[in-house]
Amino acid sequence: xxxxxxxxxxxxxxxxxxxxxxxxxxxxxxxxxxxxxxxxxxxxxxxxxxxxxxxxxxxxxxxxxxxxxxxxxxxxxxxxxxxxxxxxxxxxxxxxxxxxxxxxxxxxxxxxxxxxxxxxxxxxxxxxxxxxxxxxxxxxxxxxxxxxxxxxxxxxxxxxxxxxxxxxxxxxxxxxxxxxxxxxxxxxxxxxxxxxxxxxxxxxxxxxxxxxxxxxxxxxxxxxxxxxxxxxxxxxxxxxxxxxxxxxxxxxxxxxxxxxxxxxxxxxxxxxxxxxxxxxxxxxxxxxxxxxxxxxxxxxxxxxxxxxxxxxxxxxxxxxxxxxxxxxxxxx
Amino acid sequence: xxxxxxxxxxxxxxxxxxxxxxxxxxxxxxxxxxxxxxxxxxxxxxxxxxxxxxxxxxxxxxxxxxxxxxxxxxxxxxxxxxxxxxxxxxxxxxxxxxxxxxxxxxxxxxxxxxxxxxxxxxxxxxxxxxxxxxxxxxxxxxxxxxxxxxxxxxxxxxxxxxxxxxxxxxxxxxxxxxxxxxxxxxxxxxxxxxxxxxxxxxxxxxxxxxxxxxxxxxxxxxxxxxxxxxxxxxxxxxxxxxxxxxxxxxxxxxxxxxxxxxxxxxxxxxxxxxxxxxxxxxxxxxxxxxxxxxxxxx
Numbered sequence: 270x271x272x273x274x275x276x277x278x279x280x281x282x283x284x285x286x287x288x289x290x291x292x293x294x295x296x297x298x299x300x301x302x303x304x305x306x307x308x309x310x311x312x313x314x315x316x317x318x319x320x321x322x323x324x325x326x327x328x329x330x331x332x333x334x335x336x337x338x339x340x341x342x343x344x345x346x347x348x349x350x351x352x353x354x355x356x357x358x359x360x361x362x363x364x365x366x367x368x369x370x371x372x373x374x375x376x377x378x379x380x381x382x383x384x385x386x387x388x389x390x391x392x393x394x395x396x397x398x399x400x401x402x403x404x405x406x407x408x409x410x411x412x413x414x415x416x417x418x419x420x421x422x423x424x425x426x427x428x429x430x431x432x433x434x435x436x437x438x439x440x441x442x443x444x445x446x447x448x449x450x451x452x453x454x455x456x457x458x459x460x461x462x463x464x465x466x467x468x469x470x471x472x473x474x475x476x477x478x479x480x481x482x483x484x485x486x487x488x489x490x491x492x493x494x495x496x497x498x499x500x501x502x503x504x505x506x507x508x509x510x511x512x513x514x515x516x517x518x519x520x521x522x523x524x525x526x527x528x529x530x531x532x533x534x535x536x537x538x539x540x541x542x543x544x545x546x547x548x549x550x551x552x553x554x555x556x557x558x559x560x561x562x563x564x565x566x567x568x569x570x571x572x573x574x575x576x577x578x579x580x581x582x583x584x585x586x587x588x589x590x591x592x593x594x595x596x597x598x599x600x601x
Numbered sequence: 602x603x604x605x606x607x608x609x610x611x612x613x614x615x616x617x618x619x620x621x622x623x624x625x626x627x628x629x630x631x632x633x634x635x636x637x638x639x640x641x642x643x644x645x646x647x648x649x650x651x652x653x654x655x656x657x658x659x660x661x662x663x664x665x666x667x668x669x670x671x672x673x674x675x676x677x678x679x680x681x682x683x684x685x686x687x688x689x690x691x692x693x694x695x696x697x698x699x700x701x702x703x704x705x706x707x708x709x710x711x712x713x714x715x716x717x718x719x720x721x722x723x724x725x726x727x728x729x730x731x732x733x734x735x736x737x738x739x740x741x742x743x744x745x746x747x748x749x750x751x752x753x754x755x756x757x758x759x760x761x762x763x764x765x766x767x768x769x770x771x772x773x774x775x776x777x778x779x780x781x782x783x784x785x786x787x788x789x790x791x792x793x794x795x796x797x798x799x800x801x802x803x804x805x806x807x808x809x810x811x812x813x814x815x816x817x818x819x820x821x822x823x824x825x826x827x828x829x830x831x832x833x834x835x836x837x838x839x840x841x842x843x844x845x846x847x848x849x850x851x852x853x854x855x856x857x858x859x860x861x862x863x864x865x866x867x868x869x870x871x872x873x874x875x876x877x878x879x880x881x882x883x884x885x886x887x888x889x890x891x892x893x894x895x896x897x898x899x
Contacts, residue, residue: 292793295792296705300705300710301706303699303702303703304719306699307699307703307722307723311729314726314729314737314759317736318733318736318737320740321739370634371634372634374630375638379635382631394639395635395638395639395642397878397881400816400878401645401820401877402822402877403820404820404855407855408855486623486624488624488627488628489620491627509728516729519852523855550739550826569732570729573729573730574729577724577727
């Protein structure tokens with residue numbers, strides 16, 4: 270009886286074996302193709318954007334990047350990204366400067382100071398801030414924040430600090446670069462906060478306790494142990510936050526007001542690379558104008574690729590050195 | 602050495618009040634940061650809810666938008682709700698299976714260097730601005746063929762793919778390898794181990810990841826701007842034409858000078874926000890539940 274069972278098993282094995290290999294081959298092939306597809310997709314994005322921008326690259330060359338011009342008048346068409354590059358740099362850097370200390374403060378609060386019963390809820394609330402869609406942020410920015418800043422904050426700052434060129438005359442419309450900066454800061458705040466929080470959680474407990482046992486105050490422990498340990502990761506988090514701010518199109522388009530010029534006043538209107546694309550794409554008529562808008566997208570794409578690779582490189586290096594996983598490093 | 606230690610300690614004792622004051626100041630500042638963070642959320646949600654209140658009525662869900670309305674007309678956003686439903690549904694149908702397959706390949710089959718380089722590609726894809734993805738899909742599908750719901754859904758799927766693949770990967774890595782080994786040891790082929798043992802174990806986490814990804818893309822405007830935005834105001838389930846969506850509707854209404862349009866934008870924003878918050882909360886709940894299950898099964 271048992272011998273018979275055995276023999277059927279053995280005779281079934283080679284037959285089943287072939288089927289086994291087939292199923293494995295199939296799943297591996299299909300799954301592998303999906304993984305390949307993601308790589309192809311990124312390549313396709315790069316290729317399509319370059320191809321779309323080509324007429325403009327061909328006409329204006331590399332000097333398009335710093336040339337300040339956007340003249341869609343037929344026959345006098347002249348395009349350049351200079352002012353948008355400036356707008357992107359000033360909005361995203363200022364937004365990061367506003368958001369970074371706040372985000373790091375929140376992360377410190379959540380990892381070092383918060384009473385246990387508040388930790389979960391506050392973490393959840395801050396992460397919920399990241400879930401607010403950019404179009405809702407923009408709606409709030411244009412109808413609530415913009416008028417508030419324009420009527421109260423901007424005049425006050427202008428009269429008190431008007432000698433600094435950043436705080437010029439408030440623009441007649443409610444839109445301003447300043448509003449865009451604040452909106453962007455709110456949008457990248459939860460991102461930077463949640464990444465730095467994870468980093469701080471990764472600081473080994475014995476290091477903290479060792480410092481505290483030496484008689485440091487909690488702030489001295491943070492300065493001496495937490496910050497140095499998480500330094501690389503914080504840099505990566507800031508780069509990722511900056512990347513988000515640079516790429517944000519919708520909310521910025523809604524609040525920034527538009528315009529092609531470089532000036533230092535935060536209270537006048539302007540445009541970023543992303544907001545210019547979102548605002549003008551629909552109305553673009555000539556081939557060269559569309560291509561120039563795509564050229565703006567290409568600049569944006571190059572930026573985002575560089576910053577992401579840099580951030581990932583830092584994260585991986587830090588994870589390797591410390592041998593502990595932040596969420597991303599653990600998978601790498 | 603001991604003397605040195607004593608002097609240091611003495612000096613520290615002298616400075617102690619100052620050190621404590623600095624400490625208290627910095628602690629107070631982190632408290633302040635946390636309060637500002639939470640307050641921002643409360644302020645934004647509150648101001649959306651307050652302004653949405655007047656326009657939150659049955660018309661919003663039962664009436665379509667009216668083009669060039671003259672005078673007070675009963676109109677809603679039904680066409681936009683339906684369009685969003687179709688677009689997000691299609692995007693999920695495209696991104697979810699592919700994302701799960703990518704995760705399976707990377708966790709179960711791929712060699713380490715392939716795994717780490719494809720992970721990097723996924724991170725890069727995740728970092729590409731939505732507006733650039735919109736340009737890409739415009740160039741790929743819209744030029745020559747015109748806008749369509751499919752193009753819009755594909756653009757959304759591009760944004761969704763890395764989110765899904767990433768989160769599913771993380772869950773698959775959480776499934777204890779003892780389960781895989783037990784299954785393989787019993788002679789079950791690898792593909793059946795993956796499909797019948799590993800995936801069901803990870804199902805809770807996969808659903809969580811999918812729900813979070815849906816919450817992320819449901820509010821995306823930029824990818825739809827060039828791919829599915831030139832729309833009529835007729836309600837339509839047909840994705841071969843451009844479909845209106847809630848985010849695009851809010852975007853357009855927010856730039857209108859008419860206060861009635863604004864109030865409908867607020868109402869749309871409120872519904873969108875509640876939908877997204879509900880999804881995030883249930884995902885959080887699901888995650889907590891499945892984490893408990895995995896840890897007990899270990």
